[in-house]
Amino acid sequence: MGNEVNRFLGGTVVGTIVRLLVVSLVVGFILSALGIHPLDLWYGVIDFFRNIWQRGFAALGEVGHYFVLGAIIVVPIFLIIRILSYRR
Secondary structure (H helix, E strand, O other): OHHHHHHHHOOOHHHHHHHHHHHHHHHHHHHHHOOOOHHHHHHHHHHHHHHHHHHHHHHHHHHHHHHHHHHHHHHHHHHHHHHHHHOO
16 A cells, blocks of 8 residues: 555655645745735636636637646646656
């Protein structure tokens, strides 16, 4: 059971928690430096779904924009995690 959990998490539970804390700290610092607050992100998600409902499927064109914005944050973090795990 423990090996399955470790395999799912990509390492030990403690190691995964530490990595998540570090990544959360870095992302929090970056978002703070950019003046972005968590509620702004939350309201952005709510507005996105509201726009889909109000404008219909034409709003789905915004999905590509959201993918690019998300990838700007997610891809570097993924690469950092993979590089750090490769060193082990």
